[in-house]
Amino acid sequence: MTATQIPTSFTPPLSGTVVTTGTIPFEQAKPRIEAIVAQDVNMVFNSEAGSFQALQDINLDIYQGEIQLLMGPSGSGKTTLLSILAGILTPTSGQVYLLGEEITAMSREQLSRFRLKNIGFIFQGFNLFPALNAVENVELALEVKGMKGGKRRRGEALDLLDQVGLADKADNLPKNLSGGQKQRVAIARALAGNPPLIMADEPTAALDSHSGHTIIELLRTLAKEGNRTVLMVTHDPRIMDVADRVSYLEDGVLKA
Numbered sequence: 437m438t439a440t441q442i443p444t445s446f447t448p449p450l451s452g453t454v455v456t457t458g459t460i461p462f463e464q465a466k467p468r469i470e471a472i473v474a475q476d477v478n479m480v481f482n483s484e485a486g487s488f489q490a491l492q493d494i495n496l497d498i499y500q501g502e503i504q505l506l507m508g509p510s511g512s513g514k515t516t517l518l519s520i521l522a523g524i525l526t527p528t529s530g531q532v533y534l535l536g537e538e539i540t541a542m543s544r545e546q547l548s549r550f551r552l553k554n555i556g557f558i559f560q561g562f563n564l565f566p567a568l569n570a571v572e573n574v575e576l577a578l579e580v581k582g583m584k585g586g587k588r589r590r591g592e593a594l595d596l597l598d599q600v601g602l603a604d605k606a607d608n609l610p611k612n613l614s615g616g617q618k619q620r621v622a623i624a625r626a627l628a629g630n631p632p633l634i635m636a637d638e639p640t641a642a643l644d645s646h647s648g649h650t651i652i653e654l655l656r657t658l659a660k661e662g663n664r665t666v667l668m669v670t671h672d673p674r675i676m677d678v679a680d681r682v683s684y685l686e687d688g689v690l691k692a
């Protein structure tokens with residue numbers, strides 16, 4: 437008998453898709469909700485020098501409440517993949533679903549509204565406004581996210597700074613904050629509006645070991661107690677202790 441081609445059917449994940457594992461006793465089984473899904477994502481950069489395939493056939497499922505790390509050597513495509521999963525870059529092909537919605541099918545306006553509501557992004561260089569103090573930097577994020585009322589925004593911003601242990605530095609300008617403190621302002625700002633997805637590009641890269649540890653603890657608490665999903669690009673081996681899963685990129689290909 438000759439081998440026959442088995443037709444494969446494509447089933448996109450539905451909103452709130454629930455997966456349970458069969459090996460856990462029933463009363464302990466927790467539903468696992470897919471928060472971030474990538475399907476056959478490819479990214480090709482075209483320039484005068486030619487085209488360069490930065491990502492190849494990426495498939496990834498990240499569940500709600502998990503801390504997922506993305507590691508790999510410099511130039512392996514980590515920032516490119518994170519940017520695609522955050523809707524900052526559009527992949528050349530493939531689909532990305534966040535919280536059950538396909539962001540790769542959204543219009544520019546839909547995507548920007550979705551991102552504002554659902555994603556807190558922590559940039560590598562903090563990206564704080566130098567002329568605004570710590571609390572004003574967080575207030576601005578709340579304003580951009582549509583929170584009305586200056587007093588309400590001030591109160592919420594102070595709450596967020598308190599959560600990251602920085603209430604006493606609310607009036608400091610970025611230049612009068614240490615690297616670890618600036619990073620915490622950046623995290624408070626990413627938490628503005630309570631987004632369910634937190635994404636960070638090397639959040640501890642510029643920090644000494646003590647501040648690095650504080651940031652790692654904070655991100656762990658956010659994921660475990662706030663049921664948020666945290667996706668982090670990192671080189672930091674200390675973060676591996678708190679991660680639920682680690683994926684490695686090598687030359688644009690995801691290994692495990």
Ligand SMILES: Nc1ncnc2c1ncn2[C@@H]1O[C@H](COP(=O)(O)OP(=O)(O)O)[C@@H](O)[C@H]1O
Nearest residue numbers: 481483488490509510511512513514515516517
């Ligand atoms: N806009 C771009 N145009 C052309 N090549 C790019 C662009 N952005 C990234 N690349 C290339 O894609 C590869 C992956 O880059 P990146 O995602 O920044 O890697 P990593 O974050 O792992 O260091 C690198 O070879 C980089 O030079």
Ligand SMILES: [Mg+2]
Nearest residue numbers: 514515516637
């Ligand atoms: Mg990078």
